[in-house]
Amino acid sequence: AQSVTQLGSHVSVSEGALVLLRCNYSSSVPPYLFWYVQYPNQGLQLLLKYTSAATLVKGINGFEAEFKKSETSFHLTKPSAHMSDAAEYFCAVKPPLGGGYQKVTFGTGTKLQVIP
Amino acid sequence: DVKVTQSSRYLVKRTGEKVFLECVQDMDHENMFWYRQDPGLGLRLIYFSYDVKMKEKGDIPEGYSVSREKKERFSLILESASTNQTSMYLCASSQGTGTGGVGANVLTFGAGSRLTVL
Numbered sequence: 209a210q211s212v213t214q215l216g217s218h219v220s221v222s223e224g225a226l227v228l229l230r231c232n233y234s235s236s237v238p239p240y241l242f243w244y245v246q247y248p249n250q251g252l253q254l255l256l257k258y259t260s261a262a263t264l265v266k267g268i269n270g271f272e273a274e275f276k277k278s279e280t281s282f283h284l285t286k287p288s289a290h291m292s293d294a295a296e297y298f299c300a301v302k303p304p305l306g307g308g309y310q311k312v313t314f315g316t317g318t319k320l321q322v323i324p
Numbered sequence: 325d326v327k328v329t330q331s332s333r334y335l336v337k338r339t340g341e342k343v344f345l346e347c348v349q350d351m352d353h354e355n356m357f358w359y360r361q362d363p364g365l366g367l368r369l370i371y372f373s374y375d376v377k378m379k380e381k382g383d384i385p386e387g388y389s390v391s392r393e394k395k396e397r398f399s400l401i402l403e404s405a406s407t408n409q410t411s412m413y414l415c416a417s418s419q420g421t422g423t424g425g426v427g428a429n430v431l432t433f434g435a436g437s438r439l440t441v442l
Contacts (some may be wrong), residue, residue, distance in 0.1 A: 217364065240429050242429075242430075244431075244433075249435070249436075250435055250436070251328070251414055251416075251433035251434050251435045251436050252367075252414070252416075252431070252433045253433065254430055254431075254432075257429070257430065259429070298366065298367065302429055311369065311382075312369075312429075312431060314366045314367040315366055316364060316365060316366040317366050
């Protein structure tokens with residue numbers, strides 16, 4: 209069975225500071241990993257995804273994440289926070305392609321607050 | 325621009341009422357999903373469908389049913405709404421697994437329907 213753990217339901221950073229949102233996964237095989245972002249009163253949208261092509265993945269809005277198999281982690285980072293980054297971020301895991309539908313499992317989310 | 329459209333952003337219903345949540349996608353996606361989002365619990369899968377007239381239970385199907393009569397439309401039905409079904413409901417779609425590639429794994433979400441049951 210697969211699972212995702214997001215450490216910290218709320219994270220606060222100052223504008224211009226480093227953003228680090230933590231995600232650890234559990235999976236019997238190297239999975240596909242995703243970060244989604246949800247702005248207030250909106251649905252989720254894809255931020256970035258890992259599909260085994262490269263361990264460092266760059267996404268939209270200056271975010272990136274690094275897949276570390278030895279640590280079973282996929283932490284999301286951004287060098288300099290902007291006020292517009294305030295949102296809720298979800299890490300998600302999915303088994304690699306195979307027969308039939310394979311379920312996406314979401315973490316419980318981390319709300320990012322950016323302080324001016 | 326690809327879209328998943330949920331017909332109602334906000335609904336207020338009374339206990340025992342029948343509730344329909346409608347979702348339409350314009351991307352010709354095979355898979356469609358209904359999730360429930362609650363604070364501290366993340367997203368939980370209620371039902372999904374990988375083809376017209378096909379449906380599969382997710383993690384929390386109790387109290388819900390679904391209908392998919394056309395490829396682009398996936399409806400969530402609460403036969404008799406209860407207060408513990410007050411939540412944000414998110415519809416999503418994705419390409420079928422048969423197409424292969426990364427696209428098969430990415431979910432496109434609607435804006436959500438916030439349901440309050442009194």
